[in-house]
Amino acid sequence: MKYKRILLKLSGESLMGKKQYGIDPATLSQYASEIKRVSEMGVEIAIVIGGGNIFRGVDSEGTGIDRVQGDYMGMLATLINAMALQSALENAGLITRLMSGIKVEQVCEPFIRRRAVRHLEKRRIVIFGAGIGNPYFTTDSTASLRAVEIEADVVLKGTRVDGIYTADPEKDPAATRYRSISFQEVYEKRLNIMDMTAFTLCKENDLPIIVFDFNKPGNLHRIVEGEDVGTLVTM
Template sequence: MKYKRILLKLSGESLMGEMQYGIDNERVKQYAEDIKAVHDKGLEIAIVIGGGNIFRGLSAEKSGMDRAQADYMGMLATVINSMALQDALEKVGLKTRLLSAIKMEQICEPFVRRRAIRHLEKGRVVIFGAGTGNPYFTTDSAAALRAIEISADAVLKGTRVDGIYTADPEKDPAAVKYSEISFKEVYAKGLNVMDMTAFTLCEENKVPIIVFDMNKNGNFMKIANGEEIGTLVQG
């Protein structure tokens, strides 16, 4: 394995599969099987999931809701997604722990950095729910923050596209994919990788980001093995 410990960031929308909203159990099952295959090779895996398939705080704010209230609702949506993935992971035989930035003792542990690291060392897949626990921060920021806190070797951002392009490949067929790009180039070109807070955290703490297509079976394993798929952001 190229890495010892990674943080996998999944969007809430990725859990929808072909649905318009909610959770596609077949997609979640596929993710669980891919994660297990990599975990079985000895990689320590932490996961952060968004909540956009259930509720988006920014969208609610635009329709008149208080931003902080909307963000807290979005955090609760991430816990629902985290519970769904936790169930799927345990069904394929993995030991897991769900740690939440908002206390919910009946369903998950509170986030404690040392406890999270200990879980990883014991071979458990750790899922971080409820973002950072603070409004005005995205789950991208939560992923970057948790990756730094647990000393992850990289942030792997699983999306529905196979990397970073010069333009949106779903809208512009002439868009060209980058195999590798620096943090400064991303800034200069105004490319949409993660939100600026998350991106800056990774740059300042020298945590590389790999953007790849998580929906294609085997891609997660290829990255864990060091194959050059997706787009690597570093330096």
């Protein structure tokens, strides 16, 4: 295996499947199956999931909801998704731990770095919910920060497209995919991979990022075995 410990970042919108909102059980089951396959290979897996299928803090602007309040609402939305994913993984026979950036003792553990690492060493899948516990930070930033803290080998960002393109492939049919690209090139070309805080954190800690299509069966398995899937961002 090329990667022993990974941080998988998923968007909340990905859980909708073909639905307009909420959580699609079939999509949850598919994701659990993909993650289980990689876990059985011996890979240590941590996961961060967004909450855009339920609520996004930035969407609160213009609604009369304070931005800080909206961000906390978004954190709780990520926690709902994390609980749903945890349930799907446990139904698939995996052992999980849910750790939260804000205290919700009846539901999950608070995030403690040493405890998170110990869970991973015991081959438990760790899901990080509720962001980092502070407003104005996205789940991309959470993924980058948690990956650095647990000393992950790579951040795997699952999206709807199979990598980073020269332009939006859904709008420009002439767009071509980068197989690999440097952090500096991403800055210079102003490619929108993740928010700048998250991206800079990965760059400063020499933490590679792979952007790939998680909805294509087998892609996660192929990545951890070192195959050329998606786009690799490195120094």
